[in-house]
Amino acid sequence: MSMIEIICNDRLGKKLRVKCLPEDTIGDLKRLIAAQTGTAADKIVLKKWYTVFKDHITVGDYEIGNGSSLEMYYS
Numbered sequence: 001m002s003m004i005e006i007i008c009n010d011r012l013g014k015k016l017r018v019k020c021l022p023e024d025t026i027g028d029l030k031r032l033i034a035a036q037t038g039t040a041a042d043k044i045v046l047k048k049w050y051t052v053f054k055d056h057i058t059v060g061d062y063e064i065g066n067g068s069s070l071e072m073y074y075s
Contacts (some may be wrong), residue, residue, distance in 0.1 A: 006020065006068050006070060009071060010073070011071065018032050022058065022059050022060030023058055033072065035065075044072060050063060053071060056057075
């Protein structure tokens with residue numbers, strides 16, 4: 001599998017580009033985002049429209065592909 005790039009926007013002016021594998025879990029993706037932002041991974045909530053992504057499901061299972069845009073919120 002090749003790496004995909006996901007764009008995460010927190011609507012507060014912070015827009016990140018994160019590279020991961022489709023078989024990585026959402027929890028793994030949150031840890032990658034946390035490494036870039038300095039925010040704790042357990043404080044990050046990833047959404048697309050009204051769907052909140054769960055940590056144990058893979059990026060590929062959610063059909064998040066290369067160039068996909070996700071909304072990032074802080075809890």
